[in-house]
Amino acid sequence: MWINMNGTIVPSEKAMISVFDHGLLYGDGVFEGIRVYSGNVFRLQEHLDRLYYSAKAIMLKITIDKKQMIKEVVETVAKNKITNGYIRLVVTRGVGDLGLDPRKCKESFYFVIAANITLYPDEYYKNGLTITTVAARRNISEALDPKIKSLNYLNNILAKIEASNHGSLEAIMINNAGSVSEATGDNVFITKGKDLITPDLSCGVLDGVTRKVVMEIGAKLKMNIYEKILSRYDLYTADECFLTGTAAEVIPVVKIDAREIGDGKPGKWTKKIITEFHKVVKLDGVKVKY
Numbered sequence: 165m166w167i168n169m170n171g172t173i174v175p176s177e178k179a180m181i182s183v184f185d186h187g188l189l190y191g192d193g194v195f196e197g198i199r200v201y202s203g204n205v206f207r208l209q210e211h212l213d214r215l216y217y218s219a220k221a222i223m224l225k226i227t228i229d230k231k232q233m234i235k236e237v238v239e240t241v242a243k244n245k246i247t248n249g250y251i252r253l254v255v256t257r258g259v260g261d262l263g264l265d266p267r268k269c270k271e272s273f274y275f276v277i278a279a280n281i282t283l284y285p286d287e288y289y290k291n292g293l294t295i296t297t298v299a300a301r302r303n304i305s306e307a308l309d310p311k312i313k314s315l316n317y318l319n320n321i322l323a324k325i326e327a328s329n330h331g332s333l334e335a336i337m338i339n340n341a342g343s344v345s346e347a348t349g350d351n352v353f354i355t356k357g358k359d360l361i362t363p364d365l366s367c368g369v370l371d372g373v374t375r376k377v378v379m380e381i382g383a384k385l386k387m388n389i390y391e392k393i394l395s396r397y398d399l400y401t402a403d404e405c406f407l408t409g410t411a412a413e414v415i416p417v418v419k420i421d422a423r424e425i426g427d428g429k430p431g432k433w434t435k436k437i438i439t440e441f442h443k444v445v446k447l448d449g450v451k452v453k454y
């Protein structure tokens with residue numbers, strides 16, 4: 165495997181990062197998870213827009229512009245001959261000293277990994293996930309805005325630990341106002357009749373690339389799309405529920421907090437959206453020259 169370390173592609177054994185990098189010492193940095201489908205990097209521009217906004221929000225200067233970053237990502241994918249896979253693009257604050265002060269870090273540092281992807285087992289896509297709401301609350305925006313895709317995932321990791329302690333693969337996180345935000349690495353959707361509903365961005369969620377794709381698909385299917393404040397009651401009484409994310413794609417949810425959602429099987433809209441999603445990902449993206 166070949167890793168792009170700040171613009172130099174090296175074998176993975178040589179891909180080293182300093183113990184003084186503030187990405188490691190403090191989780192001070194930002195990242196993206198991106199997919200490659202049939203030799204196209206899916207929605208790369210949107211991922212980079214989000215990355216550069218996340219960086220701007222934490223006053224982290226990325227050393228290269230988006231145009232150059234597209235080149236770096238595509239080259240790394242090509243070097244690894246990945247036609248279907250997963251890209252992890254990380255930007256850290258860079259090397260500093262043993263103090264929080266980011267001004268001590270002279271320059272940010274980026275690296276790109278392009279690898280194969282392990283998805284949830286097929287049976288979950290076919291039969292749906294059982295998930296649980298957890299006590300760990302989603303970060304409040306005034307503390308660390310969930311719109312920033314930062315290297316600080318402890319909030320989500322605590323939720324994941326709690327879910328797995330309850331025998332669930334995934335958690336639904338509630339925000340400080342008591343409404344539904346998102347799963348630990350995925351956005352959440354419900355359907356009710358022809359309505360396709362997802363928590364509003366103000367509920368403390370990441371502005372997911374897959375979330376947007378799914379809203380576009382819903383509109384194409386002539387569903388009514390809403391971004392709303394959702395309660396747990398709304399989840400429990402939904403016709404259908406599913407999660408969306410770069411890694412998981414679109415995955416049905418059939419049980420939440422021991423309640424069956426709808427008839428306890430992946431619903432018709434969810435299935436339609438999954439079918440459409442697999443069509444869309446083949447048509448869209450930045451082409452890789454191998």
Ligand code: PXG
Nearest residue numbers: 197348349350351370372373374409410411
């Ligand atoms: N919410 C959160 C908190 C996320 O981290 C999403 C929603 C979905 O966004 P996209 O743009 O991917 O549709 C994410 C992104 C993993 C993993 O290993 C998942 C994400 C990021 C990194 C790793 O499951 N999800």
